[in-house]
């Protein structure tokens with residue numbers, strides 16, 4: 001099939017390459033000229049394992065092209081809209097300006113009888129509104145939320161655990177299923193819904209995941225008061241299959257471009273709909289999450305006898321999670337910044353996210369390696385659980401720091417190993 005993908009960020013670039021891999025001819029369109037130039041040269045402008053290979057393969061084969069003009073999408077039979085819906089400045093609600101602009105542009109150029117597919121995460125009610133706009137031009141709409149995780153974007157697109165298709169007519173639904181035929185044939189469950197259900201599936205899933213993380217982090221708060229160990233607690237309750245071990249890792253909490261803004265946008269939309277009480281608990285979920293960051297700073301201060309002023313901190317991690325260079329709402333950078341505001345000199349190292357971090361947090365100092373970030377440090381804070389930090393040897397780090405203080409914000413380091421090497425070791429939610 002001939003496809004267009006409008007918006008080539010994490011979602012769109014991955015989707016475009018994955019659709020080419022399925023055998024389609026794909027044109028990716030974005031307003032950002034620099035981004036388009038890099039993608040067209042086969043270069044991925046962000047860190048996503050496996051994507052450079054897939055993109056390069058299909059740019060070379062000629063099945064995947066990129067452009068800045070929406071006119072290049074005119075001969076596609078299926079158009080995917082993958083633009084961002086960031087949080088509005090100063091509000092919880094999602095900013096729909098990019099979604100509205102993309103569908104308006106599409107309505108101008110899409111041929112009657114073609115199908116538009118909404119993949120962006122939007123407030124419930126958006127799809128019906130967009131469908132009316134498109135239908136006036138003879139274009140049908142389906143809503144097909146994505147569930148990809150950064151770091152696993154290619155895998156999650158080519159081998160998703162489910163496909164959700166929201167539609168109000170049979171024919172456009174069939175066109176999308178034809179596009180996904182190899183994925184459907186592999187046995188992937190397909191859930192057919194109406195528009196509002198499809199929109200809600202995405203925010204409900206992310207709300208559930210955020211709630212699960214904040215639940216275990218709330219338990220961590222209690223563990224800290226009574227001297228219990230949240231890691232053991234999570235291990236024990238996770239053995240109950242109804243609870244499960246996944247998304248039950250206590251620590252610095254969630255960040256990134258999805259979970260935080262999606263639960264906030266959901267609260268805002270529920271308020272508009274007069275059902276804010278139904279998701280009032282998400283405010284607690286958000287608050288618990290943000291309290292973990294504050295607790296991390298307090299723990300660092302406590303460790304250094306009540307003051308961070310004039311001290312030096314080595315920060316391991318800037319990305320919101322490992323295997324990503326994304327620093328949007330990153331707990332690690334938030335903590336680093338707060339520690340600096342408390343008067344400490346802060347040195348940060350991250351394997352992939354330093355370029356992005358330098359742009360948004362230019363006042364922090366950046367070191368080329370983990371050991372350099374920790375040189376002469378009075379305290380080391382482990383804030384993003386990259387594999388290379390897990391295998392750091394306590395003796396190697398001891399050789400460069402001023403004082404052997406470490407706080408594990410991600411609960412993946414072995415307390416016994418560090419204590420045995422003479423470190424003062426603290427962690428969130430652990431004795």
Ligand code: UDX
Nearest residue numbers: 146147148149150247248249253254255256258320321
């Ligand atoms: C998430 C959803 O998983 C995905 O389905 C959706 O499409 C987009 O949002 P992503 O933002 O890539 O994906 O990150 P994810 O791997 O879900 O992690 C989110 C955050 O939660 C990270 O900051 C991570 O460190 C944190 N987390 C995750 C925990 O603190 N504890 C856990 O147990 C799991």
